[in-house]
Amino acid sequence: MEKQLIIRNGIVLFCFxxxxxLFFLKKQEQKTNWALxxxxxxxxxxxxxxxxxxxxxxFWIFISGANLTIKIPYDLLxxxxxxxxxxxxxxxxxxxxxxxxxxxxxxxxxxxxxxxxLGVLKLNKNWIIGELILLSIVWLPAHLWARYSYTxxxxxxxxxxxxxxxxxxxxxxxxxxxxxxxxxxFSFEKNKPYIFQLAFIIILPSLTAVNDLxxxxxxxxxxxxxxxxxxxxxxxxxxRNPIQWSFTFLFIPLSIYYESYLLLSxxxxxxxYTLGVSNPQEYLDMxxxxxxxxxxxxxxxxxxxxxxxxxxxxxxxxxxxxDCNQCEQVKKWFEKRDACNLIIKYEYxxxxxxxxxxxxxDHNKNNYKSIVAIANGLEHINLFWASLGWFMRxxxxxxxLQIIIDSMAFESQDKTCNxx
Numbered sequence: 001m002e003k004q005l006i007i008r009n010g011i012v013l014f015c016f017x018x019x020x021x022l023f024f025l026k027k028q029e030q031k032t033n034w035a036l037x038x039x040x041x042x043x044x045x046x047x048x049x050x051x052x053x054x055x056x057x058x059f060w061i062f063i064s065g066a067n068l069t070i071k072i073p074y075d076l077l078x079x080x081x082x083x084x085x086x087x088x089x090x091x092x093x094x095x096x097x098x099x100x101x102x103x104x105x106x107x108x109x110x111x112x113x114x115x116x117x118l119g120v121l122k123l124n125k126n127w128i129i130g131e132l133i134l135l136s137i138v139w140l141p142a143h144l145w146a147r148y149s150y151t152x153x154x155x156x157x158x159x160x161x162x163x164x165x166x167x168x169x170x171x172x173x174x175x176x177x178x179x180x181x182x183x184x185x186f187s188f189e190k191n192k193p194y195i196f197q198l199a200f201i202i203i204l205p206s207l208t209a210v211n212d213l214x215x216x217x218x219x220x221x222x223x224x225x226x227x228x229x230x231x232x233x234x235x236x237x238x239x240r241n242p243i244q245w246s247f248t249f250l251f252i253p254l255s256i257y258y259e260s261y262l263l264l265s266x267x268x269x270x271x272x273y274t275l276g277v278s279n280p281q282e283y284l285d286m287x288x289x290x291x292x293x294x295x296x297x298x299x300x301x302x303x304x305x306x307x308x309x310x311x312x313x314x315x316x317x318x319x320x321x322x323d324c325n326q327c328e329q330v331k332k333w334f335e336k337r338d339a340c341n342l343i344i345k346y347e348y349x350x351x352x353x354x355x356x357x358x359x360x361x362d363h364n365k366n367n368y369k370s371i372v373a374i375a376n377g378l379e380h381i382n383l384f385w386a387s388l389g390w391f392m393r394x395x396x397x398x399x400x401l402q403i404i405i406d407s408m409a410f411e412s413q414d415k416t417c418n419x420x
Contacts, residue, residue, distance in 0.1 A: 004118045012075050015082045022090065031150055034224045035094070036086055039146035042161060043085035045168045046138045048077065059130030060112075062121045069180050076120070084139050094147025097140075105135060149224070159210055159220045170250060174266060175258045182262065192257055199253040205306075206246035208235045208390035216366070223285075230290045232297055233362060234379055235390060237310035240301045244274045279303070308383050314363035315341040318377045319355055322346040327358060334377060342380035371401045 023033075048070050055061055055071040062072050070077070088100050108131050116123050145161045148154040212234040213219055217227030221243055235242045251266035286294045300312040318334065320327035334344055347355035352367060360373035368376050371392055378389030392398055 004120060007118065008073075008075055008079075008120075011079050015079055018082065018087075022086070030224075031152075032090075032093075035089060035146035035150040038149050038158075038161070039089050039142040040081060040085035041165055042142035042145055043081055043138055045165055045173060046141070047080060047084070047134070048072070049168065049172060050134055050137050054130040054133065057130075058124050059127045059133075060121050060123050063119055085142060088139070089143060089146045089150075094143065094150050097143060097147070100143065101135060101140065104139060105131060108135075155214055155218070155220065155225070158225060159214045162220055162222055162225075163207070163210055166247070170247060170266075171254070175254060175260070175263060178262050179258055179260055182260065195253045195257045199250060199257075202250050202253065203246050204387065204390055205235045205239065205242035207394060209242040211393065211395065212236065216362075216364075226285075226289075229364070230286070230293055230297065232301075232312075232314050233316070233376075234393075235386075237301065237307075237313035237379065238383060238386060239306045240298065240303045241274065241279075244270065244278065245304055248274065306383055310340050310380065310382075310386070313341050313380060315343060316363065316376060316380060317343040317345055317361045318373065319345050319347050319350045319359045319361070321355065321358075322348065330358070330374070337381045337385070339377070339380035342377060371398050371405060 052071045062068060062076070064073050072080075084104070088104065092100055109128065112121075112123060112127065112131070115121050141161060144154075145158060148158055210221060212231050213221060213227055216233065217229050217231040219225050219227030239245060248267050248270040251263050251270070254266070255261060255263035283298070286298075290297075297312075301307065318331075320331045322328075331344055334342065347359075350359065350361075352359075357369045358373045360368045360376040362368070362376070375389035375392035375398070378385040378392075380386075392401060
């Protein structure tokens with residue numbers, strides 16, 4: 001036991017010295033530091049969860065005299081963070097991904113049995129499968145996130161991991177910490193389906209907001225991946241802070257699901273953080289980047305309250321084929337809905353290539369077709385129809401809806417015409 005403690009404490013000391021050398025004694029590069037931040041962020045949030053599941057499903061078990069709430073000693077977790085979250089990317093700068101994966105696997109195959117001999121853990125049958133799972137779910141996404149941040153590529157992937165990271169933090173890690181250190185037992189085995197429906201309603205605006213920041217603003221909610229344009233359509237036509245709104249009120253269904261009133265404190269903390277820290281910094285940055293456009297937007301769209309009608313949404317145009325029965329019906333439906341700043345035209349007024357599908361053109365001359373076009377049009381009506389449009393525009397949902405529409409046989413006067 002004494003030998004084990006000396007080795008573990010020595011490695012921890014080495015990690016601290018390494019951090020001092022890397023971040024205090026060497027010249028810093030902003031994009032490298034942000035890449036490392038994203039890598040360690042994903043490893044920090046995903047590693048305890050995946051390791052917890054590996055222990056639960058009997059790949060291995062860590063041995064300790066103390067009660068291991070997270071199924072691993074904290075010093076070993078810290079070492080793991082450094083050797084997976086920082087060192088691989090710092091050495092390779094994101095290159096040689098497959099080679100690095102194989103090297104890390106080889107190192108673990110060599111050292112895990114040695115840790116077992118030292119009495120740190122007990123390896124069970126098929127523990128290598130657990131290693132492959134850890135590398136695939138923990139290290140690989142972190143490494144790719146850092147790599148794509150460093151090279152400024154694959155914005156969709158970076159945004160997806162941002163959403164996933166915040167999801168892990170709010171849905172699992174915070175409830176786990178709160179409940180594990182109270183009298184209750186943490187468990188997912190609760191029959192409360194209505195809670196999932198309520199949670200999805202609260203999350204929907206933030207998911208749509210992130211999607212719009214990526215597609216329309218060419219950025220993400222994270223400060224290093226700022227948008228290049230001010231997004232005023234979609235959910236941002238109804239509320240100025242949809243992401244923070246969702247994160248704040250998500251603690252309400254969480255407290256009901258986990259039966260812990262302590263989780264409600266997350267709502268209070270989130271509001272305080274938003275009003276005291278986030279908003280002042282974000283508003284100053286937005287004013288510096290977008291100036292009068294931002295000031296007008298801030299004046300017309302509330303911070304936390306959702307508008308019922310998007311009175312100042314930028315003008316969009318929805319085009320339909322004239323000789324299409326289905327297009328004509330949908331066109332008439334929109335014309336009866338008193339939509340805000342929505343112009344409805346026929347395809348012969350479209351200035352782009354020949355129009356074969358319903359097409360929506362926004363104020364920046366971006367074109368959206370088919371299901372996405374109709375969803376964008378719904379956002380000009382009111383909050384109810386906009387919410388349906390936000391759901392329709394979600395990345396996976398709109399592909400599924402498109403397949404369904406494509407599989408349906410519509411009769412039309414013009415056989416080349418379809419609303420889908």
